[in-house]
Amino acid sequence: MAFVLSLLMALVLVSYGPGGSLGCDLSQNHVLAGRKTLRLLGQMRRLSPRFCLQDRMDFAFPQEMVEGGQLQEAQAVSVLHEVLQQTFNLFHTERASAAWDTTLLEQLRTGLHQQLDHLDACLGQVMGEEDSALGRTGPTLAVKRYFQRIHVYLQEKGYSDCAWEIVRVEIMRSLSSSTSLQEKLRMMDGDQNSP
Numbered sequence: 001m002a003f004v005l006s007l008l009m010a011l012v013l014v015s016y017g018p019g020g021s022l023g024c025d026l027s028q029n030h031v032l033a034g035r036k037t038l039r040l041l042g043q044m045r046r047l048s049p050r051f052c053l054q055d056r057m058d059f060a061f062p063q064e065m066v067e068g069g070q071l072q073e074a075q076a077v078s079v080l081h082e083v084l085q086q087t088f089n090l091f092h093t094e095r096a097s098a099a100w101d102t103t104l105l106e107q108l109r110t111g112l113h114q115q116l117d118h119l120d121a122c123l124g125q126v127m128g129e130e131d132s133a134l135g136r137t138g139p140t141l142a143v144k145r146y147f148q149r150i151h152v153y154l155q156e157k158g159y160s161d162c163a164w165e166i167v168r169v170e171i172m173r174s175l176s177s178s179t180s181l182q183e184k185l186r187m188m189d190g191d192q193n194s195p
Contacts, residue, residue, distance in 0.1 A: 033115050034179055040108045041172045044100050049169055052162035059149045061174050062142035078140045081119045083178045086147035087171055088112040095154070099164045146174070 090096065092109055150167055157163035 033111055033118075034175065034182060037108065037111045037115070038172060038175055040104055040111065041168055041175070044104050044108070044168060045165070046100075047161055047165045049165060052165050055157060055160070055162040055166050057153055057166060057170075059146055059153070059170055061146055061170075061177065062139065063177055075139055077119065077122050079143055080178055080182060081116070081123050082140050082143040083174060084112055084116050084119060086143065087175065088116060090147065090150065090167070090171070095159045096164075099159065099161065 088109065091100075091105060091112070097105065150170065154163050154167060
């Protein structure tokens with residue numbers, strides 16, 4: 001059984017990229033899904049951010065690490081996966097369900113889940129080629145700490161409407177920043193797939 005699963009996974013990975021490349025292929029569909037996620041977060045707005053100015057917080061998104069040119073492909077995929085996974089976890093709580101329109105929230109969760117499924121395959125590919133400890137060090141760890149600050153903030157603010165609004169805007173910012181990382185990954189894959 002394990003051999004069959006390994007064989008199936010190998011076939012999926014080989015056929016995943018253009019021309020059978022083992023590189024992580026972030027297709028245009030993945031980028032479009034990211035844009036849809038941002039649109040949904042925009043539609044979820046319930047309060048004017050100006051109403052919540054007293055609740056503003058600098059969560060210190062590790063932008064230089066995420067957008068920096070020194071990330072290798074495995075690190076970049078790991079960071080992007082972590083941002084999406086932590087965003088999914090944040091909006092997949094009972095407290096989030098109480099705070100947001102359930103239809104928009106479910107669409108957001110579904111879109112994030114689809115992006116994560118795609119990145120899971122990429123992460124498996126590049127982590128097989130690179131150090132499996134990447135998730136516990138460097139940029140990925142910085143992203144985990146960033147989201148931990150968001151969770152602590154929500155708890156301290158009692159999951160108020162303003163706290164959720166501040167977090168919604170913050171997540172939009174972090175997801176926007178991660179789009180440049182997606183583009184970098186697409187360019188890396190293009191370089192690998194060129195003759």
